[in-house]
Ligand SMILES: Nc1ncnc2c1ncn2[C@@H]1O[C@H](COP(=O)(O)OP(=O)(O)O)[C@@H](O)[C@H]1O
């Protein structure tokens with residue numbers, strides 16, 4: 254045992270505070286796996302949900318009405334239903350009717366495992382809000398600026414890429430940060446379909462050790478660190494993108 | 502200037518345009534020859550801005566025909582880029598791209614839209630900024646420039662596309678009185694270089710000095726037109742007399 258582990262063992266011994274992951278390397282590794290999975294979920298879902306948001310906002314400006322309705326229905330569905338129910342819907346509902354595939358060893362297995370379903374559900378959940386956020390950003394770009402781009406020969410697409418989107422992104426950074434923070438916290442519901450993320454692993458540990466308060470504190474502190482690091486990063490990006498003479 | 506054997510660059514024939522039930526342009530015809538400077542004056546709401554927007558296809562017309570440098574603007578298969586590289590437009594509210602520096606604003610369209618070589622475009626952009634006397638502001642953002650400076654960058658930005666015709670829509674209307682002259686100076690230089698110009702303006706003294714022909718519009722029609730000395734010195738129509746009486 255190193256000094257760090259000895260301290261936590263002493264803490265347990267002397268005061269009954271059982272932070273087992275800090276003195277038992279096997280439990281520590283188990284918690285590390287949970288942390289890694291949580292971070293994976295966070296990074297993948299943040300990236301994918303932003304992509305969904307940008308694509309959806311672009312589709313909503315389409316002149317083809319059915320496309321706009323599809324995006325509209327998607328947003329309404331995911332905004333107005335609980336994320337946990339969505340997760341169940343995907344994993345138990347869709348998961349059971351998806352075709353099965355044959356793996357390398359010739360066995361039948363589901364096309365998506367619980368980890369993949371968690372990514373899909375969380376991405377679509379946060380993506381729906383991101384579409385709305387990006388759309389409001391796009392709408393806040395002055396029409397006259399877009400007109401100036403047209404007058405210079407910009408096509409709709411080029412104006413979007415070079416002018417509308419860069420400005421919209423700056424306008425919607427605060428809203429985007431809020432929604433992504435919400436997404437980070439919501440990754441914990443992947444617990445409900447058995448994804449071995451932080452909360453799930455903590456639960457496995459306390460089921461054996463009966464140290465619920467200690468593990469819950471650890472889980473909360475873990476999220477606190479993840480979320481505040483993320484917020485710090487987003488505020489750095491926001492600052493870097495700031496335009497002189499504008500407050501967005 | 503003013504030689505009637507120069508070829509016609511902008512030609513309008515009985516152009517009509519309505520927004521819903523409101524007919525804004527009620528049969529306007531007009532010819533502008535290469536190198537000519539034409540001013541359009543008239544009370545606000547008479548359809549001057551709409552007319553300019555029709556000429557570069559920002560607004561589709563309902564009836565009549567518009568020809569710009571041999572391009573049929575009302576053709577349903579209009580190649581908008583081909584049109585807009587030939588005709589530049591400067592707006593009352595400058596409409597610079599706020600997230601790019603003055604130099605970048607001038608360089609963007611030739612690079613993004615015409616796919617021209619970056620180094621060559623930069624050289625041209627710097628020369629244009631020098632022409633509008635803003636070399637030292639090349640790296641400033643629009644938010645850091647005065648209205649008059651922004652408007653001169655907007656003129657340089659339009660010129661970077663090497664248009665054959667320039668349109669100006671009340672480009673000094675939003676400026677402080679002391680900066681109006683620096684913008685008018687830039688336009689005067691352009692006109693002296695032989696650029697074909699269509700100006701909507703409330704600067705009567707400037708129109709009188711610079712124009713080859715002045716059109717007076719009211720409620721969507723051209724009431725009368727002629728050389729500035731005649732139109733300002735001896736207006737025929739009572740509406741023109743009325744308008745000039747109020748404004749001079
Ligand atoms: N996009 C539009 N939709 C509806 N009405 C418009 C639009 N653009 C201009 N108008 C109307 O057309 C009329 C002429 O406007 P405008 O061309 O801007 O006049 P001016 O530039 O001479 O002041 C006004 O009554 C204005 O409200």
Ligand SMILES: [Mg+2]
Nearest residue numbers: 549550551671
């Ligand atoms: Mg106007």
